[in-house]
Amino acid sequence: MIYIDVTEAANKWNISERSVRNYCNAGRIPGAVIQNGSWAIPSNAEKPARKQRAGKLPTDLLSRLKIEKDAGITGGIYHKIQIELTYNSNHIEGSRLTHDETRYIYETNTIGVEKDTINVDDIVETVNHFRCIDLAIEQANYALSESFIKQLHLVLKSGTSDSRKPWFAVGDYKRLANEVGGLETVSPENVPNSMKELIKTYNKDKIKSINDIIEFHYQFEKIHPFQDGNGRIGRLIMFKECLRNGITPFIIEDDIKEYYYRGLKEWNNEKGYLTDTILSCQDRFKKYMDYYGLKYND
Ligand SMILES: Nc1ncnc2c1ncn2[C@@H]1O[C@H](COP(=O)(O)OP(=O)(O)OP(=O)(O)O)[C@@H](O)[C@H]1O
Numbered sequence: 001m002i003y004i005d006v007t008e009a010a011n012k013w014n015i016s017e018r019s020v021r022n023y024c025n026a027g028r029i030p031g032a033v034i035q036n037g038s039w040a041i042p043s044n045a046e047k048p049a050r051k052q053r054a055g056k057l058p059t060d061l062l063s064r065l066k067i068e069k070d071a072g073i074t075g076g077i078y079h080k081i082q083i084e085l086t087y088n089s090n091h092i093e094g095s096r097l098t099h100d101e102t103r104y105i106y107e108t109n110t111i112g113v114e115k116d117t118i119n120v121d122d123i124v125e126t127v128n129h130f131r132c133i134d135l136a137i138e139q140a141n142y143a144l145s146e147s148f149i150k151q152l153h154l155v156l157k158s159g160t161s162d163s164r165k166p167w168f169a170v171g172d173y174k175r176l177a178n179e180v181g182g183l184e185t186v187s188p189e190n191v192p193n194s195m196k197e198l199i200k201t202y203n204k205d206k207i208k209s210i211n212d213i214i215e216f217h218y219q220f221e222k223i224h225p226f227q228d229g230n231g232r233i234g235r236l237i238m239f240k241e242c243l244r245n246g247i248t249p250f251i252i253e254d255d256i257k258e259y260y261y262r263g264l265k266e267w268n269n270e271k272g273y274l275t276d277t278i279l280s281c282q283d284r285f286k287k288y289m290d291y292y293g294l295k296y297n298d
Pocket residue numbers: 092093179180181183218221222226227228229230231232233234261264265
């Protein structure tokens with residue numbers, strides 16, 4: 001990939017450097033990454049379209065999400081997904097922030113102190129997760145790539161205490177071996193090849209089914225490419241890929257976490273456990289879509 005810097009992008013698109021940086025920060029330039037402290041932008045990236053004003057809202061989910069996000073509309077499906085997906089995905093991984101606390105952080109960028117101790121990382125990762133969802137929406141229409149997956153990790157883990165550990169790679173694959181559910185995962189030296197292979201296989205067919213997305217998720221979790229954050233990154237990828245393929249997304253809610261874990265554990269023996277769990281999450285999501293007058297095809 002050939003990259004250009006912020007000044008070059010600003011000249012090319014005839015906008016200020018500040019606007020280019022704002023677009024990068026908002027995740028509106030697919031593939032833009034931070035290198036040596038400044039933004040590196042793919043040379044073939046297109047200038048982001050100007051924000052649309054809210055008018056008659058479209059009934060397909062991705063268009064609606066983009067409009068609500070860009071227009072800063074509150075109380076819609078975008079707002080709902082930010083809170084539900086962030087709360088549940090973080091909670092599955094042990095965050096102790098409550099649903100209300102997650103909502104306050106999203107809506108007011110403040111947090112009331114309801115308990116004695118709040119883990120700062122829980123707050124940082126919650127705010128970061130909101131931005132990851134934005135990235136998934138902005139880049140929904142691009143083919144899945146390693147650079148996008150690493151960018152999600154960079155955004156999710158930036159500013160956390162993990163990011164200050166010398167052995168922890170933020171926005172890059174793991175340096176130390178890890179396991180999941182007591183099972184071995186791919187060793188750090190083999191992760192780059194395994195990820196390349198996984199993405200190549202996944203991208204072979206242009207049109208994806210929900211089963212392809214679930215299979216990818218299992219394979220991704222088996223590789224466990226990052227030191228930490230694999231569960232949340234994996235679920236964000238599924239969210240993006242559902243949007244890209246016109247498939248109803250789903251939020252794995254905390255109350256069915258055990259079924260989700262069992263589904264992953266048993267995937268090689270019985271795919272029905274995980275598939276059925278995800279289909280029931282999709283049914284829940286369709287209720288949100290009905291409420292907001294959105295159409296779905298599955
Ligand atoms: N038996 C299993 N097989 C494959 N993947 C699994 C299995 N059990 C759990 N997972 C996946 O691993 C994720 C958790 O991994 P882990 O406990 O290592 O946390 P992590 O890598 O720190 O991710 P994050 O902090 O988001 O979770 C789960 O959310 C799930 O997606």
